Amino acid sequence: KQEVTQIPAALSVPEGENLVLNCSFTDSAIYNLQWFRQDPGKGLTSLLLIQSSQREQTSGRLNASLDKSSGRSTLYIAASQPGDSATYLCAVPNSGSARQLTFGSGTQLTVLP
Amino acid sequence: GAVVSQHPSWVICKSGTSVKIECRSLDFQATTMFWYRQFPKQSLMLMATSNEGSKATYEQGVEKDKFLINHASLTLSTLTVTSAHPEDSSFYICSAIQDSRMVGEKLFFGSGTQLSVL
Numbered sequence: 738k739q740e741v742t743q744i745p746a747a748l749s750v751p752e753g754e755n756l757v758l759n760c761s762f763t764d765s766a767i768y769n770l771q772w773f774r775q776d777p778g779k780g781l782t783s784l785l786l787i788q789s790s791q792r793e794q795t796s797g798r799l800n801a802s803l804d805k806s807s808g809r810s811t812l813y814i815a816a817s818q819p820g821d822s823a824t825y826l827c828a829v830p831n832s833g834s835a836r837q838l839t840f841g842s843g844t845q846l847t848v849l850p
Numbered sequence: 851g852a853v854v855s856q857h858p859s860w861v862i863c864k865s866g867t868s869v870k871i872e873c874r875s876l877d878f879q880a881t882t883m884f885w886y887r888q889f890p891k892q893s894l895m896l897m898a899t900s901n902e903g904s905k906a907t908y909e910q911g912v913e914k915d916k917f918l919i920n921h922a923s924l925t926l927s928t929l930t931v932t933s934a935h936p937e938d939s940s941f942y943i944c945s946a947i948q949d950s951r952m953v954g955e956k957l958f959f960g961s962g963t964q965l966s967v968l
Contacts, residue, residue: 741893780943781959828894836955837896840893842892
């Protein structure tokens with residue numbers, strides 16, 4: 738059974754810092770990996786999706802990398818802003834169904850002004 | 851972009867009552883929707899897969915008689931928490947698959963429903 742782990746569980750940084758969030762998964766036979774943002778009491782917003790054949794994806798100040806062989810992904814946030822404060826979740830499709838996702842427990846990010 | 855609407859966004863109810871949560875795909879048809887549950891400080895856990903016109907598929911440990919799922923149309927799935935108890939208090943989120951010939955399958959999430967059972 739796929740297990741997804743995210744570290745750290747919480748992170749607090751001053752505005753302007755670059756930061757890295759980590760995600761690891763136990764079953765490397767994944768179709769893709771997705772990073773989401775969740776604001777308190779809200780649903781999920783998809784940030785980046787990396788296909789299994791890709792090594793990284795970029796969107797604005799966000800860069801996500803994927804190393805399938807080691808079962809790891811990182812989300813790099815450049816020049817962090819207070820508006821980036823949220824919980825960041827990574828997720829991979831369940832084996833047997835590419836459309837069901839297994840989520841990590843998330844990293845709660847606080848960017849201090 | 852595609853939108854999934856979830857209603858209500860929050861609900862407070864007395865123990866023993868039933869609560870219905872709706873998940874609608876607003877501008878696309880979704881033959882498959884998913885229901886997740888999230889307890890505080892924990893991640894989302896898949897509860898069930900909702901299939902239009904057929905019975906839902908429940909994950910291990912999820913009581914199908916407790917969590918009734920109906921997917922009667924291509925744009926609407928409902929989750930009914932029957933005889934709710936305080937331990938059912940949680941954040942429930944739905945997701946829907948948009949299947950496009952242009953972009954393939956994409957997954958969209960509703961905004962979630964916070965259920966508090968007193």
